[in-house]
Amino acid sequence: MKTPTDIITRLQLMSQDGTKSDRRLAGLVLSDLDFASKAAISEIAARVGVSEPTVTRFCRNLGCEGLRDFKFYLAQAIAIGGAYLSPAPLSRDAREQRIAFAITEAAIAAIQRAGEALDMATLTAVAARIAGSGNVLCIGSGGISSMMATEMQNRLFRLGLPALAQVDGQLQCMYAAAATPETTLIAFSVSGHARSVIEAVEVAQQYGATTVAVTAPGSALAKAADTVIAFLPVEDGNIYKPTSSRYALLAIVDMIATVVAESRGPTALETLRPIKQSVNTLKVDDPRLPLGD
Incomplete structure (x- = not known):
């Protein structure tokens, strides 16, 4: 199985081109990285409305062995580039173009x-x-x-x-x-x-x-x-x-x-x-x- 080098990019592509369930799962992960990195498989499945095996297949479609492996790469991506994934709102100065x-x-x-x-x-x-x-x-x-x-x-x-x-x-x-x-x-x-x-x-x-x-x-x-x-x-x-x-x-x-x-x-x-x-x-x-x- 090919190791994912950039799990965020794969998730973004999956949210556009994956199956219906994969798009929903990818959308959940990208919208709530903290939840996805910590939740149990049952909680993720319940949040999206799919079965637990569907969540496992989703992880494998991303190139991971399973949910545990997926969480490892997701945590790595958050640690390295987390500031770029959920940036803080622009300051008042920036909004006013100062x-x-x-x-x-x-x-x-x-x-x-x-x-x-x-x-x-x-x-x-x-x-x-x-x-x-x-x-x-x-x-x-x-x-x-x-x-x-x-x-x-x-x-x-x-x-x-x-x-x-x-x-x-x-x-x-x-x-x-x-x-x-x-x-x-x-x-x-x-x-x-x-x-x-x-x-x-x-x-x-x-x-x-x-x-x-x-x-x-x-x-x-x-x-x-x-x-x-x-x-x-x-x-x-x-x-x-x-x-x-x-x-x-x-x-x-x-x-x-x-x-x-x-x-x-x-x-x-x-x-x-x-x-x-x-x-x-x-x-x-x-x-x-x-x-x-």
Whole structure:
């Protein structure tokens, strides 16, 4: 019997395309997850008006061995994604579309938490290493982490450093295999368990590269890297808006870039100047605009 990987999706499909009794049972479960996860088979059958064997057949049609097995997968789904199944009513602010305040306040709070928890001595040491590197490989997997790898490259190349971002898992390992002792690899992972990122760190170390991880302390990636800039996201529970963690990670990227720029001094400025010159000459002649952004 095939094990259900997402019992909620199967229930949703069953509520539309199943037999009459299966549709009724699926509708009951989806409308009252708490009851379905705790009720006896007799109570479920009575609530829908079917026989107990019908309830058993329903569970088997979902890919479960029986009611007990079904409850296990249902409890697992509730534990993992319960907040998305029965979300709390929107707050008055959200109903009135006062979104700007919610987003900005959460972003500010995330950045402040990251700043307070940050080990600046470690970050400064990492930046000093980057500033003297022959080349920098930035890697990340997933939405936020891959964005940070790309942004790290964007910050470093304009400082005169040969930096490259890779977000493809196989290419990460291939580029890591081309590392040298002059290479610094910067790995981003919010969870610290992105397999391709961990493997790339391990490969780069075989060739003498210095590896840095911006990740959760104690994670698999943190254990693999030479140096860790610890980052623990703290969410505010608003499941309707994107995570604020990316603002905090972006602040860490900017801190690293700033220290690198100061470490390189005039060398960095001489790279920034022609970039600014070309942008203003070829695009918009407004010195107030950000550098190439």
